[in-house]
Amino acid sequence: MDENRQIDAILETIQASLDTRIEDTEELERLRKGIEGWLGRAATLRNYPLTNADEPDFVFSAYRSEAE
Amino acid sequence: MHYQTITQLGSALRKKETTPTELTRMYLERLDTVARQFNAVVTLTEERALREARLAETELAAGYDRGPLHGIPYGVKDLIATQNYPTSWGAAPYRDQTFAEDAHVVHKLQAAGGIMVAKLAMIELAGGMGYEQPEASFTGPCKTPWNEEAWSGGSSSGSGAAVASGSVGFAIGSETQGSILSPSNNCGVSGLRPTYGRVSRRGAMALSWTMDKLGPMCRSAEDCGLVLDAIAGHDSGDRTSIQHAYSYPGSAPKTNGFRFGVVESELEDLQPEVRANFEQSLKELENIGTIEAVALPEFPYREVAEAIIRSEMAAAFEELITSGDVRQLAAVETHINPLTALTIPAHVYLRALRIRRLICKSLDELLVHYDALLTPTSPRVASPIGMRFDAYYEGKGRGQMSAATNVAGLPGIAVPNGMGERGLPTSLCFTGRAFNENMILSAAVAYQSRTGWNQQHPDC
Known part of the structure; x- marks a missing residue:
């Protein structure tokens, strides 16, 4: 898939x-950069x-209590 | 008196040169005045402290001695639950949070006769939300007592500053990735990160269930051993706590003949004073052991650490993040940074855990040949309070040891080894094999007996 998509x-x-969508442009840009960074790190792991x-x-x- | 080690304070108590109550009042006074000016304190636990002090006084007078911590005042990072006092996790949304029971580590310290005097400041939520500057705490940026314009380190910020400023006898911090060693570096104290599972996490805030560790921050390596002796041990309330018994110093601690390895990749981009002090430390250590260069095995350490910590953090704090309450945190970048962790796929987390197994095995195969690996604890002294970390580090010199050793759950101890720019301390780190805290403690004690850097203290 194309990275931007x-x-x-x-x-x-x-x-x-x-609960509330993010609308602020700067926050959206920070979020996009964060996602981009994560995709890179996931690729390194892959x-x-x-x-x-x-x-x-x-x-x-498996769990078993002491009770009989 | 306030800068003395646990051993020295204990000796003064047993010679009746002071009393637990006098020590407690002295440290409460310093916490309320000196430590507060560094933003190191969240809550004084005065009523509890004076009650515990009176009990210690009665017991010691009656000849009932609980051991080296008996009658010694201490503070805990404010992610450790305590009855009757708030446990804020350093974050505004939790500032009034209370718990019905003390954390296991507090029970252990109480049994050892310790006197809790304060809940100490920390980076909000132990830094798990991805903070990028020192202001990330609802108590304000914590400052190192060596220079009020510089950061104490984090996330165990107040623990480092309170120990360095002689405001507690010792402190408990926690580390997921760097949170004991960083403030130990910045504040010039001795801080021990125990092996994962050595100390029960019950009652401590969970950031990353598989990486969180609790450990001591003190004015000497020996003190770290004494505190670890009191807090280590299996706890049925924490399934990850290990069954291995622990005692300090153990039988016949080593004083020379050590085998040291220097991790060469960690020596890039050091500040000149950090390099010079590290080289001087190696000269000292050559007197008590052999030193050779070693290379860390090739692994994506940072990516593995981030995948594990952030996946577990997102699960632990999902409601805070999705509800928008995360916007109450002091650091604005943490309003957005944790969101990406919500979408880390399970297969990526599991892949990180699969690589983790290989990292653990590979590092153990390296460490079996050495008593300790040596590195500077940090490539730089404490950053200026008003500066973002990326600007200070300029993308250089952050190394891989912190990620590697925390992913593998290995023990490490940071000890001061000189002074750097702006009158700030530098630090030397000994990393050991899993469950071999006593070996790195022996090496650090031997180093401190030859150098005495841990006896230096700020003028406050």
């Missing part, structure tokens, strides 16, 4: 999640090679 889509997703066996660093454990 992607930024527009994410921006709209953010706006839809807010480009790091991982295998299917590389698991996330958390361990889930």
Whole structure:
């Protein structure tokens, strides 16, 4: 997807999640820059090679209380 | 008296040269006058402090000694819950927030005989909203006691300033990424970031569940060990707290024969005084160990740290952000910056956690060959109060160690190692292998016994 279209889509997703939409031009520009930065960081993470066996660093454990 | 270490204060108490109540009144007075002028204080806990002081006095007089912290006044960063006093998280929307119970760390300090005298200032919400300048606190910009025109560092701002100004015996701070080490650098105090899970987080504000750590900020490395001894340990109320027992100093602490590694990539873009003091520190350390250059393994450390912290922050503070209440925060940039975190996809967060596992393994494979990795704690001394961080750092010299070591949950200790521009302290950081706080503490204690930089204090 074209990056500008992607930024527009994410921006709209953010706006839809807010109680009050952001209208201020400077704030919108800051937000666009923030989204652009995030897309870059996500790309860096995506480009790091991982295998299917590389698991996330958390361990889930099933819960059982002491009660019988 | 007010600049003494815990060990010195404890000795004075046991020789009956002072009493817990006298110490408490002295520190309450300094907090209300000296520390307030640096914007380091949120709330004095006077009634509680005097009650705890009377109890300590009675117990010590009766020969019941709870150990090195017995009768020592301390402060906590105001993200640590305390009964009967507000816990503001440094942020206007929470300034009147109260909790029914003390945080686990406060229970531990109470059991050790500590006397809580204050809730200390901090960057709002521990900096998780993406602040870009020192004004990001509802108590105003916190200043380093060395120079009122310079920032104390953050987010454990008041903890650093209160310890440096001799306004508490010690303080508790927290670190998600840099929040103990940064104010330790800027305020010239000794600050220990324990291994993730070493200290229970129960009752402390959650910014990032998998990266938050609580730790001591003191006037010596030895004091950091004494405080860690009191606050470490498993807590069933925090599933991430570890089962390993901890005691300080442990058996036969090392005094020489250390193996040090210098992380060369962290030596770029240092201020001249920071470089000179670091090089002088290496000369001192050559007397007690070997030193060789090392390279950090290649990983996208900063991106991993940001993906984890911001994803977890967005989950922890979603309502604050989406409701618009985030606009009550003091730093205007934080009204917008956290919004992007709402749209980080789950697969990106999980990808960061997958890379994190590899980072942990790789850093441990490096650290197994060394007792500590050495770096300047910061490439620069404290920034001017009125200056944005990007203008001060000019995009240079922020290094990767903070992201790398916090992602991996590794322990680190910052200790003062000289003076830099504008009369501000510089600092040396020892990073250790997971669960090996005693090794970096031993190295830092040995360094301080040879140099005495931790005995310097501002004139206030």
